[in-house]
Amino acid sequence: MKYLLVIILLSFISCTSPKPHNALVLQTDFGTKDGAVAAMRGVARGVDANLDIFDLTHEIPAYNIWEAAYRLHQSVGYWPTGTVFVSVVDPGVGSERKSVVARLKSGVFIVTPDNGTLTLLVESPGIEAIRQIDEKINRRQGSDSSYTFHGRDVYVYTAARLAAGVISFEETGPLLQNKVVALPYQKAVKEDAVLSGMIPVLDIQYGNVWTNIPDSLVSLAGIQRGDTLLLDVFHKDSLVFTGKLPMAHTFADVAEGQSLAYLNSLMNLSFAVNQGSFAEKFKVGSGNEWRVKIQPFDKLRGRSTNLK
Amino acid sequence: MKYLLVIILLSFISCTSPKPHNALVLQTDFGTKDGAVAAMRGVARGVDANLDIFDLTHEIPAYNIWEAAYRLHQSVGYWPTGTVFVSVVDPGVGSERKSVVARLKSGVFIVTPDNGTLTLLVESPGIEAIRQIDEKINRRQGSDSSYTFHGRDVYVYTAARLAAGVISFEETGPLLQNKVVALPYQKAVKEDAVLSGMIPVLDIQYGNVWTNIPDSLVSLAGIQRGDTLLLDVFHKDSLVFTGKLPMAHTFADVAEGQSLAYLNSLMNLSFAVNQGSFAEKFKVGSGNEWRVKIQPFDKLRGRSTNLK
Amino acid sequence: MKYLLVIILLSFISCTSPKPHNALVLQTDFGTKDGAVAAMRGVARGVDANLDIFDLTHEIPAYNIWEAAYRLHQSVGYWPTGTVFVSVVDPGVGSERKSVVARLKSGVFIVTPDNGTLTLLVESPGIEAIRQIDEKINRRQGSDSSYTFHGRDVYVYTAARLAAGVISFEETGPLLQNKVVALPYQKAVKEDAVLSGMIPVLDIQYGNVWTNIPDSLVSLAGIQRGDTLLLDVFHKDSLVFTGKLPMAHTFADVAEGQSLAYLNSLMNLSFAVNQGSFAEKFKVGSGNEWRVKIQPFDKLRGRSTNLK
Numbered sequence: 001m002k003y004l005l006v007i008i009l010l011s012f013i014s015c016t017s018p019k020p021h022n023a024l025v026l027q028t029d030f031g032t033k034d035g036a037v038a039a040m041r042g043v044a045r046g047v048d049a050n051l052d053i054f055d056l057t058h059e060i061p062a063y064n065i066w067e068a069a070y071r072l073h074q075s076v077g078y079w080p081t082g083t084v085f086v087s088v089v090d091p092g093v094g095s096e097r098k099s100v101v102a103r104l105k106s107g108v109f110i111v112t113p114d115n116g117t118l119t120l121l122v123e124s125p126g127i128e129a130i131r132q133i134d135e136k137i138n139r140r141q142g143s144d145s146s147y148t149f150h151g152r153d154v155y156v157y158t159a160a161r162l163a164a165g166v167i168s169f170e171e172t173g174p175l176l177q178n179k180v181v182a183l184p185y186q187k188a189v190k191e192d193a194v195l196s197g198m199i200p201v202l203d204i205q206y207g208n209v210w211t212n213i214p215d216s217l218v219s220l221a222g223i224q225r226g227d228t229l230l231l232d233v234f235h236k237d238s239l240v241f242t243g244k245l246p247m248a249h250t251f252a253d254v255a256e257g258q259s260l261a262y263l264n265s266l267m268n269l270s271f272a273v274n275q276g277s278f279a280e281k282f283k284v285g286s287g288n289e290w291r292v293k294i295q296p297f298d299k300l301r302g303r304s305t306n307l308k
Numbered sequence: 309m310k311y312l313l314v315i316i317l318l319s320f321i322s323c324t325s326p327k328p329h330n331a332l333v334l335q336t337d338f339g340t341k342d343g344a345v346a347a348m349r350g351v352a353r354g355v356d357a358n359l360d361i362f363d364l365t366h367e368i369p370a371y372n373i374w375e376a377a378y379r380l381h382q383s384v385g386y387w388p389t390g391t392v393f394v395s396v397v398d399p400g401v402g403s404e405r406k407s408v409v410a411r412l413k414s415g416v417f418i419v420t421p422d423n424g425t426l427t428l429l430v431e432s433p434g435i436e437a438i439r440q441i442d443e444k445i446n447r448r449q450g451s452d453s454s455y456t457f458h459g460r461d462v463y464v465y466t467a468a469r470l471a472a473g474v475i476s477f478e479e480t481g482p483l484l485q486n487k488v489v490a491l492p493y494q495k496a497v498k499e500d501a502v503l504s505g506m507i508p509v510l511d512i513q514y515g516n517v518w519t520n521i522p523d524s525l526v527s528l529a530g531i532q533r534g535d536t537l538l539l540d541v542f543h544k545d546s547l548v549f550t551g552k553l554p555m556a557h558t559f560a561d562v563a564e565g566q567s568l569a570y571l572n573s574l575m576n577l578s579f580a581v582n583q584g585s586f587a588e589k590f591k592v593g594s595g596n597e598w599r600v601k602i603q604p605f606d607k608l609r610g611r612s613t614n615l616k
Numbered sequence: 617m618k619y620l621l622v623i624i625l626l627s628f629i630s631c632t633s634p635k636p637h638n639a640l641v642l643q644t645d646f647g648t649k650d651g652a653v654a655a656m657r658g659v660a661r662g663v664d665a666n667l668d669i670f671d672l673t674h675e676i677p678a679y680n681i682w683e684a685a686y687r688l689h690q691s692v693g694y695w696p697t698g699t700v701f702v703s704v705v706d707p708g709v710g711s712e713r714k715s716v717v718a719r720l721k722s723g724v725f726i727v728t729p730d731n732g733t734l735t736l737l738v739e740s741p742g743i744e745a746i747r748q749i750d751e752k753i754n755r756r757q758g759s760d761s762s763y764t765f766h767g768r769d770v771y772v773y774t775a776a777r778l779a780a781g782v783i784s785f786e787e788t789g790p791l792l793q794n795k796v797v798a799l800p801y802q803k804a805v806k807e808d809a810v811l812s813g814m815i816p817v818l819d820i821q822y823g824n825v826w827t828n829i830p831d832s833l834v835s836l837a838g839i840q841r842g843d844t845l846l847l848d849v850f851h852k853d854s855l856v857f858t859g860k861l862p863m864a865h866t867f868a869d870v871a872e873g874q875s876l877a878y879l880n881s882l883m884n885l886s887f888a889v890n891q892g893s894f895a896e897k898f899k900v901g902s903g904n905e906w907r908v909k910i911q912p913f914d915k916l917r918g919r920s921t922n923l924k
Contacts, residue, residue: 023353025346031821032340032648035690036881038641038672042694045639045670049696053670054353054361056346062822063891074343078350078460080357091891095868145831147866149881152694205339206370215453250455252403265344265457275371275399331661333654340648362661362669364654382651386658386768388665513647514678523761558763560711573652573765583679583707 021048022082022163027056027071028151029063029089036149040086040156043140047157048164056085063091065116066183066287070201072110073120074266081107084163087117088151099133099154101162101172102180109169111159113150118180127178133158134173185288188213195221195269199233199290203264207277209233209284211292213269221296225249228297229261231271233282236289241282244297245271261294269294329356330390330471335364335379336459337371337397344457348394348464351448355465356472364393371399373424374491374595378509380418381428382574389415392471395425396459407441407462409470409480410488417477419467421458426488435486441466442481493596496521503529503577507541507598511572515585517541517592519600521577529604533557536605537569539579541590544597549590552605553579569602577602637664638698638779643672643687644767645679645705652765656702656772659756663773664780672701679707681732682799682903686817688726689736690882697723700779703733704767715749715770717778717788718796725785727775729766734796743794749774750789801904804829811837811885815849815906819880823893825849825900827908829885837912841865844913845877847887849898852905857898860913861887877910885910 024044030036037058044053056075060068068089076085090097090113098114105126110118111133121127135154138161143153161167188197188211197213223229225247233241246253248260251274259278264270271278278284332352338344345366352361364383368376376397384393398405398421406422413434418426419441429435443462446469451461469475496505496519505521531537533555541549554561556568559582567586572578579586586592640660646652653674660669672691676684684705692701706713706729714730721742726734727749737743751770754777759769777783804813804827813829839845841863849857862869864876867890875894880886887894894900 021357023357025350029821032671032673033675033820034817035672035687038670038687038691039694039881041670042641042691042696042699045668045699046694046696049637049639049668052353052357054346054349055340056343057340059341071343071346075346075350078347078354080350080354083350083353092868093866095866146879146881146883148878152881201342204341205337250401250403252400262456263454265347265454265460267454329665331665333658360661360665362654362657363648364651365648367649379651379654383654383658386655386662388658388662391658391661509650512649513645558709558711560708570764571762573655573762573768575762 021050021052022084022165023052023054023079024156024159024163025054025056025079025083025085026058026156027060027068027085027087027089028058029060029068030058030151032058036152039149040152043152043156044160047160047166051160051164056087060089063089065089065091066119066185067201068117069119069121069183072117073124076104076108076110076121077106077125079108082163084109084111084159086151086155086159087112088155089117090115090150093148093150097181098176099135099150100130100176100180101133101158101169102130103128103169109159109162111155111162113155114181116181116183119182119185122180122182127180129169130176130178130180131169132173132176138167138172183288185212186291188217190217190220193221193295195294197269197292198288199284199286199292202279202284202286203270203272204279206272207279207281208264208270208272209278209286210264210266210270211268213292213294215263215267215269218263218269221294223247223296230295230297231261232293233284234291234293235285240284251275329358329360330392330473331360331362331387332464332467332471333362333364333387333391333393334366334464335368335376335393335395335397336366337368337376338366338459340366344460347457348460351460352464352468355468355474359468359472364395368397371397373397373399374427374493375509376425377427377429377491380425381432384412384416384418384429385414385433387416390417390471392417392419392467394459394463394467395420396463397425398423398458401456401458405489406484407443407458408438408484408488409441409466409477410438411436411477417467417470419463419470421463422489424489424491427490427493430488430490435488437477438484438486438488439477440481440484446475446480491596493520494599496525498525498528501529501603503602505577505600506596507592507594507600510587510592510594511578511580514580515587515589516572516578516580517586517594518572518574518578519576521600521602523571523575523577526571526577529602531555531604538603538605539569540601541592542599542601543593548592559583637666637668638700638781639668639670639695640772640775640779641670641672641695641699641701642674642772643676643684643701643703643705644674645676645684646674646767648674652768655765656768659768659772660776663776663782667776667780672703676705679705681705681707682735682801683817684733685735685737685799688733689740692720692724692726692737693722693741695724698725698779700725700727700775702767702771702775703728704771705733706731706766709764709766713797714792715751715766716746716792716796717749717774717785718746719744719785725775725778727771727778729771730797732797732799735798735801738796738798743796745785746792746794746796747785748789748792754783754788799904801828802907804833806833806836809837809911811910813885813908814904815900815902815908818895818900818902819886819888822888823895823897824880824886824888825894825902826880826882826886827884829908829910831879831883831885834879834885837910839863839912846911846913847877848909849900850907850909851901856900867891
């Protein structure tokens with residue numbers, strides 16, 4: 001009878017407490033036209049048939065580490081603790097860059113070459129610990145002679161085993177100093193009523209221009225819905241755009257074809273043309289060479305008047 | 309002993325009747341180049357790790373509500389009862405359009421802004437009931453200040469909770485009148501032997517031209533395989549194409565490069581060039597401004613002869 | 617008490633031995649802009665809610681059977697036994713080509729029209745058996761009148777039932793002779809120190825040029841890292857490129873913008889420009905009309921000297 005109880009309990013446990021299966025989320029610059037991503041999915045599937053495999057995007061422009069960093073920044077915050085991301089934009093594959101697993105303060109893991117991908121995660125949510133992948137152990141069987149596809153042979157293999165609970169974070173490899181390779185970028189700042197920042201990325205599908213200036217700075221500058229803003233956009237040292245825009249609540253606040261400023265889905269100051277493309281219309285691009293300066297025009301005028 | 313039996317039964321039930329996990333299917337005009345869709349997937353995953361998340365497409369042309377409506381029309385019929393679709397093509401985000409959940413007569417749910425997305429589902433399979441999402445309850449925690457990404461903060465969040473059984477259809481919000489915002493379109497009609505209709509969409513990948521004229525009308529007009537058809541295509545009031553085509557069974561019925569008429573995968577009358585692009589060759593587009601007129605040429609000639 | 621034990625055992629079995637759910641992997645030339653792939657996913661989901669559905673790619677260029685064959689070749693090896701692939705690039709839909717299920721020697725299944733898709737799987741991993749789909753039994757209910765979308769009505773339906781264990785391989789249809797429709801292609805050969813082969817495909821995302829010459833032949837020709845190679849590329853009979861390249865270990869072995877030879881992720885000889893596009897720079901394409909000839913330049917020169 002005691003054995004019976006044990007069996008029942010075991011049975012019960014095996015049912016109600018299934019091995020947790022964490023999500024695996026893939027990002028690459030491979031595109032979706034060929035078989036590379038499918039090979040990665042197959043390797044993960046071979047590790048554990050219970051893994052749930054998702055895509056962040058595979059359309060990072062080839063070799064564009066900055067954009068890979070931004071796409072992680074844009075999405076990791078919406079995934080639950082335990083999710084394992086693989087990000088492979090790896091122009092230095094086979095060279096000396098380190099292969100790492102970073103545990104973020106949110107409990108999410110990122111498996112990636114340490115070449116700048118982690119740049120924007122340092123500020124938020126923050127990196128708790130980084131380990132260097134021990135490739136002697138954490139490498140797909142039979143892949144020793146291959147040296148150009150670490151995404152398949154090392155990264156997704158290690159990430160899948162981590163997500164499936166086959167290995168722990170500690171078993172991925174030795175702890176590194178908590179310091180990552182970081183790409184340079186202009187942080188957002190406020191001086192008097194003037195906000196400065198950069199254009200990290202375009203909202204490509206719609207042609208909207210995103211900045212890295214958060215709503216907190218916008219509030220601090222006293223900017224409110226309905227205010228008129230003066231916007232300057234610079235590429236390196238040349239002024240590409242200067243103009244006035246209303247601070248809108250939604251695109252529908254202005255007529256079709258009109259420009260507006262708004263807070264985007266990451267609560268950063270952004271610029272758009274309602275049902276058009278701000279980026280195309282004014283030939284604005286993105287990256288660290290693209291900077292913006294914004295100030296409330298009404299207050300500016302108000303102040304100028306006061307000074308007279 | 310009685311307790312034992314209860315435990316065993318509970319254990320049995322928890323195993324053999326797992327909580328049903330319905331499919332969640334996402335459609336947007338966000339494209340797949342950035343992190344927006346991944347943020348939506350993450351929100352859904354955070355609701356329930358057992359949800360199965362699929363894509364309809366994320367490549368609806370920006371703001372093109374009509375095409376979103378058509379893609380739903382093209383695919384909802386193939387998904388089982390209980391599937392929850394999220395469709396976010398939302399140029400009016402933040403404005404007065406309603407956020408709704410529609411239950412179709414097939415038992416499938418659509419979560420979407422009510423801006424025309426539901427147009428083609430009214431006819432088939434029909435809408436059983438519509439509820440307006442109560443955003444006070446059905447909104448991702450911490451998203452109150454965000455107003456530009458309802459897809460992430462309201463729609464996928466509500467859809468995931470509905471698919472996972474966290475909330476019932478009734479709990480999504482108050483019942484609306486069974487009436488949706490509908491986009492205008494020319495329905496298919498038959499007058500004598502002449503069939504008229506519109507070109508709702510192009511089969512873009514191949515350049516085939518699809519109409520909304522169903523096989524039932526084609527049969528009614530007495531058109532059979534091998535018949536020669538006379539086709540006129542109009543854009544607004546101007547004739548863009550006129551020509552004769554055989555009614556074929558398969559593309560292989562005509563030589564490479566030849567035009568043909570056929571019934572497409574939705575059993576609607578369509579036009580193609582075997583291993584070429586009808587749309588490109590004859591500069592044909594799609595939308596409510598594109599109309600077609602088809603009649604059996606043989607019978608036309610036959611009839612003309614009779615009339616002489 | 618005996619009944620009790622039986623119940624417990626049944627309960628235990630139902631928990632610890634869930635019906636195996638194999639992966640279903642889809643490949644088409646449908647693109648991802650419309651609802652066709654989603655209709656296929658829905659049909660599979662309707663067969664069994666426990667199926668895991670993945671994508672190989674849907675961006676095979678329209679009607680390009682060769683590329684479909686190559687993408688299978690590139691990825692099937694990374695998926696576990698029992699995985700069922702569906703590959704639909706089917707210009708002859710509705711004509712006489714056979715619908716088949718091939719069981720590979722690796723235990724993976726391919727469901728496809730037998731029109732050349734299986735060409736490269738014959739060599740590796742090899743085909744164990746082929747059956748012709750009996751469409752009288754293996755066809756989605758209510759799809760009898762449709763004849764243009766076998767991918768949805770026959771292939772994915774049969775593949776999903778096979779993956780879910782609803783039908784066995786034997787039940788897909790009658791055994792065929794172990795012989796498939798094969799597309800012509802130039803196999804890789806070595807004559808003296810000269811390696812010849814073709815360019816089966818471009819690594820499109822990066823513009824790298826892949827050949828079908830395996831590392832085994834490269835070794836046999838005595839080519840080692842650091843050697844200089846003489847490469848000739850021909851389109852039909854005309855020489856498109858001739859030049860010298862170093863045999864590199866990784867892209868980082870040469871400066872940005874420099875050409876190199878390397879072994880790709882399938883361990884085939886390939887050519888690239890570090891952080892550039894070899895294919896674009898030298899206008900190189902792919903397919904059976906594109907051939908390459910490679911020889912070690914150092915040894916060539918050495919030998920020439922000897923002959924003097």
